[in-house]
Amino acid sequence: MPRDGQSVLHVQGLKTVFSTRSGDIHAVNRVSFALQPGELLGVVGESGSGKSVTMMSLIGLLPMPPAEVREGSVQFDGHDLLKLGRKELQALRGRDIGFVFQDPMTSLNPVFTVGFQIMEPLRRHMGMDKPAARRRAAELLQLVGISDAERRLRDFPHQFSGGMRQRVMIAIALACDPKVLIADEPTTALDVTIQAQILELVKELRQKLGMSIIWITHDLGVIAGIADRVMVMYGGQVVEYGPVREVFSNPAHPYTRALMTTVPSVRGARAEKLNVIEGQPPILSQHPTACPFCARCPKAFDRCGRENPRRYTVAPGHDTACFWDHETGGARDG
Ligand SMILES: Nc1ncnc2c1ncn2[C@@H]1O[C@H](COP(=O)(O)OP(=O)(O)O)[C@@H](O)[C@H]1O
Ligand SMILES: [Mg+2]
Known part of the structure; x- marks a missing residue:
C-alpha cells in the first residue's frame, strides 16, 4: 500500500472488534489504505465484508x-483521528469529511425542511448567519442539479x-467544502437510471x-465507471488493492476473480449481488489465523488454512493478500 506523504487520508492497520455476549466479532482486521488528493477510491466486497464498519471507525x-x-492509525490533516476526542471528531465530521449513506429517507x-437541514452544518461549522446560510443552501441545491432551488428549500x-x-x-x-467525501452505497436503493444520474x-x-472520494x-x-483505485474487501480484510485498470x-x-465472473460485463454492468x-x-467470531477466503477458494492449498496472508506486491501500487498469487505469480501466464 502506498506510503505517501501527500495522501489526504492514510489508514494503517485498522482493527475494529465488536464485543458481544457470545464473544468478539473481528469485523475489521488490519485494514490499510491511502487516499490521494482528488482521487476516487472504490471499495467493493459482499455484504458483511467490513466496508461500512471500516469507514465508520x-x-x-x-x-x-x-x-x-x-489497533491502527488514521492520519488526516496532521492528526490521528483515532486519538481525537468526541468533540473534536464531531467538529471534523461534516466539515472536513462529508458522508452520504445508503438510505436518504x-x-x-x-x-425539518430540506433548507433547514442543509443550513444546519453551515451555521454550526462555518458560523454563517441565516441569510448567508440560505443563499449557500440554494447554491448547493443548484450544484446537485435541483432546479427552482430557492423554493425547494422550503419543502420537506x-x-x-x-x-x-x-x-x-x-x-x-x-x-x-470537505476534503473527503465518504459515500456508503449511496445509490443502492435507487433505480438504474437515477443511479447513473447520481x-x-x-x-x-x-x-x-x-475533493477525494471514497x-x-x-x-x-x-467502480469500473468512476473509480481511480479499487479496494476489494473480504471477511473484514483488504484482499486486493490497486489502480482500477490494473x-x-x-x-x-x-x-476478485470470482467477483468479476459474477458480473456479466464489467463495463456498464448492472448491480449484481456478489x-x-x-x-x-x-465466521468473524474467531481471530483470523487463516486466509478468510480459504474455505471458498478454488486455489487454496495447505498454507492458506494455517496462516493469514499479508499483502504482497503484484505490480507497482497493486497488492493482494494471497499465498497462491504470491507463490505462483497467480499463474498469470495461464
Ligand atoms: N453493531 C454490531 N454488532 C456486532 N457486529 C456487528 C455490528 N455491526 C457490524 N457488525 C459485524 O461487522 C461485520 C461487517 O459489517 P459491515 O461493515 O456493515 O459490512 P459491509 O458494510 O461490508 O456490508 C458484519 O459481518 C457484522 O458481523
Ligand atoms: Mg455496509
Missing part, C-alpha cells in the same frame, strides 16, 4: 461499546423523490470541487 460513528477500535429528518423530504433526496444528502455532505453528478462535482458499493460496474485487467486474488460465489462467508 475512521470518523468515530460506531457505537462504543460494543465496538472498539483496537432515514438520513434526512422528516420533520417526503416532497422529494428518492433520487432527489439522495442529491439533497450529497448537498449536505458537500456544504462545508454517478454522473458525482463525477462532475469531483471535477469541479477537486465510494462504497457492491457493484463492480460502478486490477480489472490483471486481478490477483481468487475472490453472494453468488459458492460457500459461506467467513
